[in-house]
Amino acid sequence: MISESRIASLRQTGRLSGAVWCPSPNFGPRPEGAGISLLVVHNISLPPGQFGGPEIQDFFCNRLDPTAHPYFETIAGVQVSAHALIRRDGKVIQFVSLLDRAWHAGRSCFDGREECNDFSIGIELEGADDIPYTEAQYQRLADIARQVMAAWPEIGPGRITGHSDIAPGRKTDPGPAFDWSHFMACLTAPRGFGENA
Numbered sequence: 001m002i003s004e005s006r007i008a009s010l011r012q013t014g015r016l017s018g019a020v021w022c023p024s025p026n027f028g029p030r031p032e033g034a035g036i037s038l039l040v041v042h043n044i045s046l047p048p049g050q051f052g053g054p055e056i057q058d059f060f061c062n063r064l065d066p067t068a069h070p071y072f073e074t075i076a077g078v079q080v081s082a083h084a085l086i087r088r089d090g091k092v093i094q095f096v097s098l099l100d101r102a103w104h105a106g107r108s109c110f111d112g113r114e115e116c117n118d119f120s121i122g123i124e125l126e127g128a129d130d131i132p133y134t135e136a137q138y139q140r141l142a143d144i145a146r147q148v149m150a151a152w153p154e155i156g157p158g159r160i161t162g163h164s165d166i167a168p169g170r171k172t173d174p175g176p177a178f179d180w181s182h183f184m185a186c187l188t189a190p191r192g193f194g195e196n197a
């Protein structure tokens, strides 16, 4: 169970408990009355397919060195963010308050409503479309999902989606490696992993 005080705190501050705060300048206010009613799952790795470095934080904080890797030149100057990143070991880094509008979805549509950034929370898994995610990531994502579902009850299991589902043909993440049925099982059978961390 998630305590009432935890839910109240999340609704007031937008900060996930146990997350390292690494503020990104890439966010804005949500439009008046937009509400928070969708959770979007993404993946990212920088350089692609490599894990563990500081480059994702650098990218979301507009300080990625474009000369450090050929791929980085292709994304130089792109200003994006997500609310949080779950690393391979399950550690969570938060970039934007859940109350604010992070820049993760781009051109997108869910259930007929466009501009998903307005009303969604975006969570990145450190990973790639075809590389299995870690159990720590499934558990931590489920932990975060339970918290946001408690704080914003409009987010039911049917309103947890992948970036590829809201931007088909343009985005492929979290990819075939993301096991949705396993994630849904984690969501309904909490292990208590990090729940009060």
Ligand SMILES: [Zn+2]
Residues within 6 Å of the ligand: 041, 042, 043, 104, 163, 171, 173
């Ligand atoms: Zn994405």
